[in-house]
Amino acid sequence: MEDKNAGLVHGVPCGGPEIEQEPKDNSRRTFLKQSALITTVALTPGIAAKAADMHLDEKIAGAFEKLSLKIEVNGKAMSLMVEPRSTLLDILREQLDLTGTKKGCDYGQCGACTVHVDGHRVNSCLTLGVMVNGKKVTTIEGLAKGEVLHPMQEAFLKYDGFQCGYCTPGQIMSAVACIREGHANSEMEIREYMSGNICRCGAYPNIVNAIQDVKEGGQAV
């Protein structure tokens, strides 16, 4: 997605015919992809999607659909081909097998998908992958240093900052950002600046305690 290509459709040759890029909603490939997502236990999504991709016309469609994406994820350079409609969340989970980042609502309402892009927390479910080209992404998997947990991870354990744990990766990514941004100076401020992360179990008091402990401990986050 270098700027020299600007003005062109990325991945589509200039001056080529107008290609219908939209796969029909009822196409076999889309169906298989969708059902693969639902039955992840029984089926490996990649295999199902690839099997569907053997269809020649769909292969051609796929070639036009995908764009190159170069990102750094948790310190590792990644070079991928993605559909423009793929969200960063789906790319992390489905293509890179980084399933620590959770899909809660998928509409930007719960914060379970929170990751850092170039150091700033964002909702990965509302971020199109193609829009983070060239950027650095940090997920929950990238916080620990080997076997040594990040201070915020330790604090969530110490203060029992979760029950079911589904929102926890997003909570921790948000909590780290909250301190880095300088928004963890009081319980009120922490609650306000953590409001983008919903916890249906209601572990909020313990989450606030964990954040206050890390903040007051003065450890590098």
Next chain:
Amino acid sequence: MKQFQYLRPATQQNVLEAITKPGTKIIAGGTNLVDLMKRGVTAPDKLVDINHLPLKSITATKTGLHIGALALNSVVSENNLVLAKQPLLAMALKAGASPQLRNMATVGGNMMQRTRCSYFYDTTMPCNKRAPGTGCGAMEGYNRMHAIFGASAQCIAVQPSDMCVGLAALDAMIIVTGKKGERRIPMTEFHRLPGDHPELDNHLGKDELIIGVDIPDNNFSKNSYYLKVRDRQSYAFALVSVAAALDISGGVIKQARLAMGGVAHKPWRLFEAEKSLIGKPVSDDSFKQAAQIAMQGAKAYQYNAFKLRLAPATITEALKHAAGMV
């Protein structure tokens, strides 16, 4: 989500050329657009990414403050110039969305966000805004969040932005550019009332791009407040919000600015209430009277009649905060 072509034109000129093609939408932060695309409320054929355009600066000008259309909501809300000159704008921005959404959402995109009316989002329901001519699901439906001012028989949705309410109170001018060149639109006139065309949210031309906003300098920085009332303390859309700005000298109000959110299809500026405050002493009575004037012409529906009491109470409270009485 329907597949689309992703374009990233190099220059503003290239962007302006690209957006003239039918079925094209601009994407900036994407915090509302991606959501709408996932739900099938909107399904563009082409997406024009403008995030690389040099429209992020926040600068003091001779007459005010200029903020680029691509400045992030989080950045604007913590910018020192904004905090010093227009703290009301910072307050309004911080009242909106969540920290991670504010890290994505831009100033221009905030203005372009669509209503959060649940009938607009639910593609199985009638909605004149989403599908003109299908009717309004909210009119006889669950209309608790809906308008009490300026609605039409076609649509009773509200514009959901907090930032725009602050900007409307602060006499902000939106700078847009298109094939015919630049023009400036007052924030108060940027959004439309629904009328017979609720599918149109604002007066931005299809071939136009928002490039920034200018806020004139004023004497309101010491006495301004944004009060947002919602179902939970944070991260929820307004039931009613009020931006209040006062210029006070010797206990007397010299100038006032008031705008309301969550009550109309646009940020609802309260011109008559403002006038009523000029020359009045800073007092509970002055504020209550202004609030009463502000409510003239309000009309409630089955489930939002509470707004007829909540709105004036919020105006009074916001003015008291602005005046330093609370």
